[in-house]
Amino acid sequence: MTIAIAAFRTKVLALLDDPTPSRFTANQIDAAIRTALEMYSQFKPDVQTYNIDSNGEARFALPASLEATAIVNIEWVHTDPIYSHLIPYYAYLQDNQWVVETKGMTIPVGQQLLIEYNAMHYIDGLDAASGTSVPTADENLLSMGSAGYAAASRATSKDETNNLNPGEAEVLMKQSLFWLIEFEHRLGMPSTGFTYASWLDKNIDKAY
Numbered sequence: 001m002t003i004a005i006a007a008f009r010t011k012v013l014a015l016l017d018d019p020t021p022s023r024f025t026a027n028q029i030d031a032a033i034r035t036a037l038e039m040y041s042q043f044k045p046d047v048q049t050y051n052i053d054s055n056g057e058a059r060f061a062l063p064a065s066l067e068a069t070a071i072v073n074i075e076w077v078h079t080d081p082i083y084s085h086l087i088p089y090y091a092y093l094q095d096n097q098w099v100v101e102t103k104g105m106t107i108p109v110g111q112q113l114l115i116e117y118n119a120m121h122y123i124d125g126l127d128a129a130s131g132t133s134v135p136t137a138d139e140n141l142l143s144m145g146s147a148g149y150a151a152a153s154r155a156t157s158k159d160e161t162n163n164l165n166p167g168e169a170e171v172l173m174k175q176s177l178f179w180l181i182e183f184e185h186r187l188g189m190p191s192t193g194f195t196y197a198s199w200l201d202k203n204i205d206k207a208y
Contacts, residue, residue: 002132003139005125008033011143015179016150028153029146030126036145036183037121037134043187045069045118046133051077056109062098068117071098075114076107087113141186148179 009029013021021029050066062068071091078085088103100115107113122129134142155172 002136005123012146015147024150028150032150033146035149036142040142041120046121048117048119050115052113054107054109054111054113058106059101064097068119070118073116077112077114144179145183148176148183151176
């Protein structure tokens, strides 16, 4: 069962040893969660699909409401055994709207296309989001990353103000680095998606 923002805040504050809280502000915690969520989404994006009918032309625009970080695949939903369902394409952003250009082929008008794309993850209650897309298995990972960013934020604040305990900022920064290094290590390699696909025949090795 996925959790909402209140539970994420509790997890992060527990790592920071500030359950009340008394040392970290609500804005610091939420800002840290947003930053960690953005980083997490780059490495483990929320993969979504969208269906659209072909306009019969090589170039078409996706809805402006489609908030994608990358277009991963475009599939022609048909049953012709000669061609792969994946079609060659080039996708780019124009005026904050995704535009797709097919390469070497034009899909007949009215034929259905399945767009697979990467999107940002969201947490129920954070920035008015409804539902949580972060898998349950990664909730602790995201909480650790959030704690790392929160600790770095507080360390910066302590370093720039009159602090009677000058070692506090150093301790916070060391703990922040420990969490963030582990966070990025466990994320693995970033997933940016394909910018194009170039195969037509199912028998062709997709690695070429």
